[in-house]
Amino acid sequence: xxxxxxxxxxxxxxxxxxxxxxxxxxxxxxxxxxxxxxxxxxxxxxxxxxxxxxxxxxxxxxxxxxxxxxxxxxxxxxxxxxxxxxxxxxxxxxxxxxxxxxxxxxxxxxxxxxxxxxxxxxxxxxxxxxxxxxxxxxxxxxxxxxxxxxxxxxxxxxxxxxxxxxxxxxxxxxxxxxxxxxxxxxxxxxxxxxxxxxxxxxxxxxxxxxxxxxxxxxxxxxxxxxxxxxxxxxxxxxxxxxxxxxxxxxxxxxxxxxxxxxxxxxxxxxxxxxxxxxxxxxxxxxxxxxxxxxxxxxxxxxxxxxxxxxxxxxxxxxxxxxxxxxxxxxxxxxxxxxxxxxxxxxxxxxxxxxxxxxxxxxxxxxxxxxxxxxxxxxxxxxxxxxxxxxxxxxxxxxxxxxxxxxxxxxxx
Amino acid sequence: xxxxxxxxxxxxxxxxxxxxxxxxxxxxxxxxxxxxxxxxxxxxxxxxxxxxxxxxxxxxxxxxxxxxxxxxxxxxxxxxxxxxxxxxxxxxxxxxxxxxxxxxxxxxxxxxxxxxxxxxxxxxxxxxxxxxxxxxxxxxxxxxxxxxxxxxxxxxxxxxxxxxxxxxxxxxxxxxxxxxxxxxxxxxxxxxxxxxxxxxxxxxxxxxxxxxxxxxxxxxxxxxxxxxxxxxxxxxxxxxxxxxxxxxxxxxxxxxxxxxxxxxxxxxxxxxxxxxxxxxxxxxxxxxxxxxxxxxxxxxxxxxxxxxxxxxxxxxxxxxxxxxxxxxxxxxxxxxxxxxxxxxxxxxxxxxxxxxxxxxxxxxxxxxxxxxxxxxxxxxxxxxxxxxxxxxxxxxxxxxxxxxxxxxxxxx
DNA sequence: GCTCTTTTTTTCGAGCTTCGAAAAAAAGAG
DNA sequence: CTCTTTTTTTCGAAGCTCGAAAAAAAGAGC
Numbered sequence: 001x002x003x004x005x006x007x008x009x010x011x012x013x014x015x016x017x018x019x020x021x022x023x024x025x026x027x028x029x030x031x032x033x034x035x036x037x038x039x040x041x042x043x044x045x046x047x048x049x050x051x052x053x054x055x056x057x058x059x060x061x062x063x064x065x066x067x068x069x070x071x072x073x074x075x076x077x078x079x080x081x082x083x084x085x086x087x088x089x090x091x092x093x094x095x096x097x098x099x100x101x102x103x104x105x106x107x108x109x110x111x112x113x114x115x116x117x118x119x120x121x122x123x124x125x126x127x128x129x130x131x132x133x134x135x136x137x138x139x140x141x142x143x144x145x146x147x148x149x150x151x152x153x154x155x156x157x158x159x160x161x162x163x164x165x166x167x168x169x170x171x172x173x174x175x176x177x178x179x180x181x182x183x184x185x186x187x188x189x190x191x192x193x194x195x196x197x198x199x200x201x202x203x204x205x206x207x208x209x210x211x212x213x214x215x216x217x218x219x220x221x222x223x224x225x226x227x228x229x230x231x232x233x234x235x236x237x238x239x240x241x242x243x244x245x246x247x248x249x250x251x252x253x254x255x256x257x258x259x260x261x262x263x264x265x266x267x268x269x270x271x272x273x274x275x276x277x278x279x280x281x282x283x284x285x286x287x288x289x290x291x292x293x294x295x296x297x298x299x300x301x302x303x304x305x306x307x308x309x310x311x312x313x314x315x316x317x318x319x320x321x322x323x324x325x326x327x328x329x330x331x332x333x334x335x336x337x338x339x340x341x342x343x344x345x346x347x348x349x350x351x352x353x354x355x356x357x358x359x360x361x362x363x364x365x366x367x368x369x370x371x372x373x374x375x376x377x378x379x380x381x382x383x384x385x386x387x388x389x390x391x392x393x394x395x396x397x398x399x400x401x402x403x404x405x406x407x408x409x410x411x412x
Numbered sequence: 413x414x415x416x417x418x419x420x421x422x423x424x425x426x427x428x429x430x431x432x433x434x435x436x437x438x439x440x441x442x443x444x445x446x447x448x449x450x451x452x453x454x455x456x457x458x459x460x461x462x463x464x465x466x467x468x469x470x471x472x473x474x475x476x477x478x479x480x481x482x483x484x485x486x487x488x489x490x491x492x493x494x495x496x497x498x499x500x501x502x503x504x505x506x507x508x509x510x511x512x513x514x515x516x517x518x519x520x521x522x523x524x525x526x527x528x529x530x531x532x533x534x535x536x537x538x539x540x541x542x543x544x545x546x547x548x549x550x551x552x553x554x555x556x557x558x559x560x561x562x563x564x565x566x567x568x569x570x571x572x573x574x575x576x577x578x579x580x581x582x583x584x585x586x587x588x589x590x591x592x593x594x595x596x597x598x599x600x601x602x603x604x605x606x607x608x609x610x611x612x613x614x615x616x617x618x619x620x621x622x623x624x625x626x627x628x629x630x631x632x633x634x635x636x637x638x639x640x641x642x643x644x645x646x647x648x649x650x651x652x653x654x655x656x657x658x659x660x661x662x663x664x665x666x667x668x669x670x671x672x673x674x675x676x677x678x679x680x681x682x683x684x685x686x687x688x689x690x691x692x693x694x695x696x697x698x699x700x701x702x703x704x705x706x707x708x709x710x711x712x713x714x715x716x717x718x719x720x721x722x723x724x725x726x727x728x729x730x731x732x733x734x735x736x737x738x739x740x741x742x743x744x745x746x747x748x749x750x751x752x753x754x755x756x757x758x759x760x761x762x763x764x765x766x767x768x769x770x771x772x773x774x775x776x777x778x779x780x781x782x783x784x785x786x787x788x789x790x791x792x793x794x795x796x797x798x799x800x801x802x803x804x805x806x807x808x809x810x811x812x813x814x815x816x817x818x819x820x821x822x823x824x
Numbered sequence: 825g826c827t828c829t830t831t832t833t834t835t836c837g838a839g840c841t842t843c844g845a846a847a848a849a850a851a852g853a854g
Numbered sequence: 855c856t857c858t859t860t861t862t863t864t865c866g867a868a869g870c871t872c873g874a875a876a877a878a879a880a881g882a883g884c
Contacts, residue, residue, distance in 0.1 A: 003429075003449060003450045004426050004429045004449035004451040004455075005417070005425050005426060006450070006451070006871070006872085007422070007839090007840065007871040007872070008839095008841090008871085010417055010419070010841060010842080010870090011840080013416075014416050014417060014842090017415075017417075029861080030862065031860085037415060038415045038418070039418070039842080040843050040844075041844095041861085041862070042842075042845095042862095042864080042865095043841080043842055043843075045862060045863055045864090046841090046863090049863085069851090069859080069860075070852045070853070070858070070859045070860065071850080071851060071852075071858080071860025072849060072850040072851055072860050072861040072862070073850070073851060073860085073861075074860085074861065075861080075862080159744075212649065213649040229649065230649075236742070236743055236744035237624065237625040237641065237642075237743060237746055238744040238745070238777070238780070241742060243773055244741070244742070247737075247738035247741045247773075248734050248737055248741075248771075248772050249663070250662075250663065251661070251730065251734050251768070251771070252771070260771060260773055260775070261771065263773065318663065322660050322663050325659075325660055326659040326660050327742070329658045329659045330648070330653060330654055330655065330659065330739070330742070331648055331649060332571075332650040332651050333650070334649055356663070359663070359664070359672060359673065360658075360672060361655055361658035361659075361670060361672055361675065365650070368650070417842095418842070419841055419842040419843070419868090419869065420842085420843090420870090422841090422869085422870060422871080423870065423871095426870090426871090443831085443832060443833085451871080451872095452872050453832085453833070453872095453873095454834080454835080454871070454873080455870080455871055456833095457833060457834055457835090458834090458870090461834085481830080481880090482829070482830045482831065482880070482881045482882070483829085483830040483831025483879080483880060483881075484830080484831050484877095484878060484880055485831085485879070486831085487832080487833080
C-alpha cells in the first residue's frame with residue numbers, strides 16, 4: 001500500500017518536479033516553473049539555485065532577443081547537457097543501433113550495425129550489443145562515463161525491465177540483457193519494449209496531440225503497440241504487455257508467427273499480407289526476410305485495383321480495425337499513431353479499418369478516433385529510450401537529498 | 413502535469429494515510445499504523461489524537477483479551493461509525509436497492525424495490541430512485557444527514573461518474589443521475605458501473621487474493637467486467653470502460669443486445685446461451701426477461717449430456733476464453749472472479765474457457781490464471797459503492813486541514 | 825505486594841521546508 | 855535621469871516530521 005510522506009521527501013520531490021518542468025518546457029524562467037508546479041517563487045528560487053550550483057541546471061545567458069515587455073527580463077533555465085550522459089540502444093531484426101545522449105536529451109554520437117540476429121547465439125547477441133556500446137564509449141574518451149543504459153528491443157520483456165522474455169528476432173528466449181550490460185559496464189541498465197518507447201517518445205514530441213490517452217501501433221513485419229493511458233505508459237502486470245498484435249482476431253484462424261492462430265498479426269503483419277497476396281493457405285508457415293521493396297511493390301499493385309493484393313490489404317485492415325474495436329471497448333476510443341514502413345500503406349488500409357471499427361462497440365464514437373502516420377520508427381524508439389533513461393537519472397538526482405554527488409559538469 | 417507538494421499538503425496527506433490505514437486494517441494500534449505508513453511514532457501519535465478529538469477515530473476500549481505479550485498493551489483504533497453516513501444504491505434490470513452505510517462501512521438499513529425499469533420514462537426512473545432514498549432517510553430520522561450518495565448502475569457511465577450513457581435496463585440513454593440526486597438531496601452524488609464496484613469490493617474483501625491485478629466478470633443476462641490494474645480500478649478514458657462483453661469475439665457473428673455482431677456477450681450472455689440452446693438463428697433478436705429458473709434448467713440439461721444445451725455452453729465458454737485471451741494479451745494473465753448467477757454454471761463453462769485460453773497468446777502462462785466463483789453480485793456491488801463513497805468522504809476529511817468541520821459523532 | 829522488564833504512547837526540542845511580504849535587481853518608458 | 859514594471863532573492867514566521875527521552879501500562883519474578 002501507499003506510504004506516508006516524510007518531511008525530507010518534500011524537498012526531493014519538489015527538486016524532481018523542477019527538473020521535470022525544465023525538461024518538459026525546454027527553457028522556462030523561474031516564474032514559469034512556479035506557475036506550472038504551483039510552488040511559490042521563493043521555493044523555486046531556492047531549489048533552482050541549488051540545482052545550478054550542483055551543475056544540473058544552467059542559466060541561459062545569450063537570449064539577445066529584445067524583450068518586448070517592460071520589467072526585469074526573465075532568465076531562462078535549461079538543463080546542463082554536461083550534467084550527465086546516457087547510452088541508448090535499439091535492437092530489432094538484423095539491426096542494432098546505439099547512441100550516446102547528453103543530459104539535455106540530444107544525441108551526441110550514434111552507431112549502427114547489421115548483425116544476423118536470428119543466427120546468433122544468446123551470448124553472441126549480447127556480445128554484439130556490448131561491442132557496439134564499447135566502441136561508442138571508446139570514441140568518446142574516458143572523461144564522461146554514462147550513468148545509465150536503456151535498450152529497446154523488439155519483443156516482450158519482464159515487468160522488471162531486465163530480461164527479454166521472447167522476441168521474433170531470435171529463436172532464443174529469456175535473455176538477461178540488463179544483467180549482462182550491468183556486469184559489463186557497471187552502470188544501471190534496463191530493457192524496454194520498442195513500441196512502448198515509441199509511445200513515450202510521441203508524448204514528448206507532440207504533447208498537444210499525444211497527451212493522456214493514445215495508441216501507437218507499429219506496422220512492420222509484425223504488429224506491435226505502445227499504449228499511454230492517463231498520461232502513463234501502460235504495461236502488463238508481468239511483462240511489457242500490450243501485445244495488440246496477438247489479440248485474437250479470428251478464433252482458429254490464420255497461423256501467426258507466435259505459433260497460435262487468428263492473431264491480429266497473422267492478418268496484418270507484412271508476412272501475413274504477403275502470404276495472402278500470394279494466395280498461400282492461411283496456415284502456411286510465415287515467411288521470414290521479406291524485402292521491404294517487395295512489400296512496397298505489393299502496395300503499389302494493391303492501389304492499382306482489385307486482385308489478391310488488394311484483398312490481402314483488406315484482410316489486414318479488417319484485423320486492425322476489429323482489434324482496435326476490441327481495444328477501444330476496454331479503454332474507450334483514443335487517437336492512434338501508425339508507425340513504421342507499413343504505415344506508408346495506410347491509405348489502402350484505412351477504409352477497411354474504419355469499416356471494421358464501425359461494426360464494433362466503439363463505432364459509436366468513431367469520430368473521436370484520429371489516425372496519424374509516422375513512417376520512421378527508429379528515431380522514435382531512440383528518443384523514447386533517451387527520455388526514459390533521463391527520467392531515471394532525474395529520479396536519482398532527487399533521491400540525493402543533501403549529500404549531492406558531483407555531476408560531470410559541476411560548476412561550483 | 414503533476415504538481416509540486418506544498419508544505420501544508422503534508423499533514424493533509426498523512427492524515428488521509430492514517431484513516432486509510434485504519435479503514436484497511438480494521439483495528440490497528442498506533443504502532444501498526446506507524447509500521448504500515450512508514451511514518452514515525454510521534455507523527456502517528458499526533459495525527460491520531462487529532463482525529464480522535466475530531467470524532468473520526470475511536471479508541472477501542474473493551475478488548476478484554478488477556479494480552480499475551482508483556483509491556484504496555486496496544487490500544488486498538490477504529491473508525492467511529494457515527495462520524496458520518498452515506499447512501500448507496502444499486503440499480504439493475506427490474507431491481508433497485510438502496511442502503512444507508514455508516515462511516516465504518518456497515519449497512520445500517522436497506523430497502524429494495526422491483527420497478528419495471530424498461531417500461532419507465534427517464535424521469536420516472538429517477539423518481540423511483542429518489543423515492544427509495546427518501547423513504548430510507550425518513551426511517552432514519554433527521555439527525556444524521558448522509559454526506560454522499562453513490563449509485564451503481566448496470567451500464568456505461570461517463571468518465572466523470574455523473575451521467576449514465578447507455579444501459580440495457582432502459583431504452584433511454586444519457587440520464588444525468590448524479591445531477592438529479594444532487595438537486596434532490598443537496599449532497600454530492602456519483603454514479604458508477606456496477607461491475608467496477610464488484611471489483612472494488614473484492615479488493616477490500618480479500619486483499620490477499622485480489623490485490624494489484626485481477627478481473628471480475630459478471631455472468632448474467634449480459635456480460636460485464638471490473639478490472640483492477642496496479643492496485644487501481646481501471647476505467648476508460650471517456651467512460652466507465654472495460655466493456656469486456658462487447659469485445660469482438662467473432663467478426664460479423666451473432667447478434668448482440670447492443671445491436672452489433674459477434675460480441676462476447678452475444679455468445680456468453682444468458683440470452684445468447686438461451687438462443688443457442690433453443691437452436692434459434694444467431695441473428696435472431698435477443699430475448700428479454702428470461703427466467704432465472706429456465707436458465708438453471710438449461711444448465712441441468714447441459715450437465716446431463718450432449719445436446720443443444722451443452723453446445724450452447726460450449727460456445728459461451730469459447731467466447732469467454734478467447735475474450736480473456738485477448739484481454740490477457742494486453743494486460744497479462746491475472747486471477748479472475750466470475751460473479752453472478754451465471755457463475756453457478758461455471759463447471760460447464762470451464763473446460764471450454766481453458767481450452768480457448770490455451771489457443772491464445774496468454775496460454776503460455778495459463779497456470780497463472782486462477783478462477784474463483786462468487787454467486788451473489790448484489791452484496792459485492794453494495795460494498796463496492798460503500799467503499800467508494802467512504803473513500804470520497806475520507807478525502808474530504810483530509811482536505812479539511814486546520815479548520816475541521818464537526819463530524820456527526822464529534823466527541824470533544 | 826513490590827520491583828524489574830518490556831512494550832506502547834506521548835512529549836519536547838531540533839532541523840527542515842514552504843510561504844508571504846518586502847527588498848533588490850534589471851530592464852523599458854517618458 | 856527618474857518612474858514604472860516585472861522578475862528574482864532575501865528573511866522571518868509558521869508548520870511538519872523526526873529522534874530521543876520520558877511517561878504509561880502492563881506482565882514476570884520473587
